[in-house]
Amino acid sequence: MKKVRCNFCGSDRYEERKIEYLYSHKGKHLLVFDTPVEICLNCGMVYYDGAVLKDIERRFFAIQNKIEKPEHYIKMPAEVYVYHG
Numbered sequence: 001m002k003k004v005r006c007n008f009c010g011s012d013r014y015e016e017r018k019i020e021y022l023y024s025h026k027g028k029h030l031l032v033f034d035t036p037v038e039i040c041l042n043c044g045m046v047y048y049d050g051a052v053l054k055d056i057e058r059r060f061f062a063i064q065n066k067i068e069k070p071e072h073y074i075k076m077p078a079e080v081y082v083y084h085g
């Protein structure tokens with residue numbers, strides 16, 4: 001995923017980072033560490049890769065449907081699924 005320009009401010013200065021991404025759906029949450037994103041160095045806008053988000057969504061529903069298991073749970077205050085992507 002390489003963006004040429006920021007959609008928001010038009011800057012072409014980007015930095016790749018890994019962040020913690022919290023996916024939420026109807027009061028359930030999946031916290032994913034090391035989610036790759038690109039951040040605009042000018043305005044701080046965060047860009048997610050569509051394929052990465054799709055995979056997180058797929059995993060959320062796999063856990064929800066008990067096809068996969070999260071690595072662990074934390075309470076914050078609701079139950080949050082966690083995996084390290």
Ligand SMILES: [Zn+2]
Pocket residue numbers: 006007008009010011040041042043044045
């Ligand atoms: Zn920007």
